[in-house]
Amino acid sequence: MAFSRRNLLLGAVTTAVFGLNLPRSLALATERFANPLKIPALIEGNPGEGGKLFELGIQAGTSKFLPGVATPTLGINGAYLGPTIKCRAGDRVTFRVKNNLTEPATLHWHGLHIPARQDGGPHQVVEPGAVWEPSFEIKQKASLCWYHSHLLEGTGEQVLRGLAGLFLIDDDESRSLNLPSEYGVDDIPLVLQDRRFNRDGGFEYLSTMGDVEMGYEGDVILVNGTIDPHVVLRRQRTRLRVLNGSNSRIYMLGRDDGADLVIIGSDGSLLERPVRQRRARLGPGERIELLVDMQPNKAVTLMSYPVIAGAMGSGMMMRGMRGNSETFPIIELRAAQLETNDLSVPERLIAVPHWNPAQAARTRIITLDMAMMGMGRMGSPAMDGPMGINRRSMDINRIDLRIPLGSVEIWEIRNATPLTHPFHIHDVQFRVLDRAGTPPEPYEHGLKDTVLVDAGSAVRIITEFSDFADPDHPYMYHCHILEHEDAGMMGQFVVV
Ligand SMILES: [Cu+2]
The missing domain is CATH 2.60.40.420 (Cupredoxins -  blue copper proteins)
Structure with a gap:
């Protein structure tokens, strides 16, 4: 399955150049969902x-x-x-x-x-x-x-x-919730990735300047390493455990039949109660858990739809630059003869830990910066590398933050760039307080360790740094667009 490459409006790369590299005959050689x-x-x-x-x-x-x-x-x-x-x-x-x-x-x-x-x-x-x-x-x-x-x-x-x-x-x-949990039968893992292939069959990587600036995106979708996949389901109800394991692509998940997604989990926990929504955005590193009910001998396709970034201050050009504008199938879910299983959805799932902002010892400002967009420096003029956080590129010999053990903190993650970035913190699971001042999506109310921060916007998270103090060994915090992380959009903190 091949779909159109995003349009690059900036930089030295053209889609025409890319088109020459596409093993189109190969990509189209498999049948849909074969x-x-x-x-x-x-x-x-x-x-x-x-x-x-x-x-x-x-x-x-x-x-x-x-x-x-x-x-x-x-x-x-x-x-x-x-x-x-x-x-x-x-x-x-x-x-x-x-x-x-x-x-x-x-x-x-x-x-x-x-x-x-x-x-x-x-x-x-x-x-x-x-x-x-x-x-x-x-x-x-x-x-x-x-x-x-x-x-x-x-x-x-x-x-x-x-x-x-x-x-x-x-x-x-x-376990007490009786959710589907038979691995590979009614509890199905889906690792979403996108890849480009060279003519010789190898993965193509960093062949364009845009691969680093905007993050690597492929033109072929792999699910658990399978191109054009289908899965045959044998139970009425199935749980899908979805990881966005892509280097930079953001997916907007939805069903092709227009029915709502039933969302029960996020990165680090189940949700307090199931959330029904037509679409859910999933950035690199993020996870989401879904329940899907099948009808005998019918199929449902899990799709990705164009991403509408809730970006403040990002005009048409910016959205075009990082479009995620494609509609494409991810996997076809096929129902065979269906065995009955538990179809009741508990109204209440689990108790998700939360922290009161009044408990927070401090608010840290974490600003994501880029200095290589070809249109002047988007971040601070003082930045010491192509990409960074708070004006500094990753330095493995520098500790950026010292966090007292047991402290509750709010981190305000500000995005000073024209791209959406998935921000990840090691060690902790956090709650998202707000995005640009408004509450996060209902499906973001579980524990999370990665959160999308839109261009020109800010996200506030709250968490507690408990259990593990060690002044000599740092944890990382970084953008989970892996090319951005590798280019320096990463910092180190110790808990002391
Ligand atoms: Cu990034």
Whole structure:
């Protein structure tokens, strides 16, 4: 499936140049929804000394996405992507991460509340042939988290090549709700990614200036590494656990039959109650959980629709520059003979922790800056790199923020650029207080670790920095457009 490339109004790149690189014959060679969705293997760990032990091998391989073409890829315990890790709140877990590559790599546990030394960020590099053994307790709510490479200045490329996987957390509270939870049967993971292919079948990356400025976008959608996928559902009700694992693409999810999405979860928790909405926007790094009820022998297509950015102060040109203006299918859900399962949706799901703004010890201003838009500096004139936060590009030897252990803080994330950025904080799960002064979307009322901040706008979040003080090991906060992160839109904080 191919769709039109966004229009670039600025910069040296033209869509005509891009068109020459498209393996169009290959991209169109598969039938619509011809391929059964691949489901990543589920691993729940082996009983080991002091908890569950997971073996993860980072490796290189080749994958067949397009007919008759081998694509060089990276994966964990396989050629592309990694297994889905499943744990329960209260578990003690140890990962034996072996790097079988000839290049350094890391694995960051995105969304997990764990000590900074175990976080798998740019400071926890696993050298070729080395083994890294982080060990920690699962201390958080049932949620869909994930893991991925977080190599300094190399995250975009390693994630693109395949270093990512899902991390499911379960707890008693969520189990009591009788939500669909049979993995691969009525609990279906969907990792959304977009890719471009070279003529030789390899992934094309950073071939245009726009790839860095605006973030990499592909013209082929992969779901769990499957092009043009369908999945056959056997139960009346299915839970979809959706991760936007793309480097920069924002999806506007919706159903092709016009029915509402039934949204039950966000990044770091379920919602307090189900939210019914026609569309839901999902930025890179964000997760959303949906319930879908099927009719026998009918199909529903999960689609992406044009993104309407709620951007203040961004005119036509800016929207055109970062359009996300395509309508395209993601996956077809097909109903077979349907077994009955529980169709009641509890009116109340879980209690989501919240913090009163009056509790906050301080409000920090976090400004996202870019200085390379070809139309003058969009950020501060004093910035020391192409992209940064509060006028500074990422420096692994500089600690940007020192946060007292246990403090409740409001972060006001301001976007001084003409693009929408997904902002991610390690260590914590937060609540979104408001976006440009108005309450966030109803489906953003769960715990979150990544939030979209529109061009020229600001988002306020509130959270508490609890449990893990360590003056020597920082956590990251950054834009989750991976090319922006790699270009310096990232900072470091320690909890002390
Ligand atoms: Cu960004």
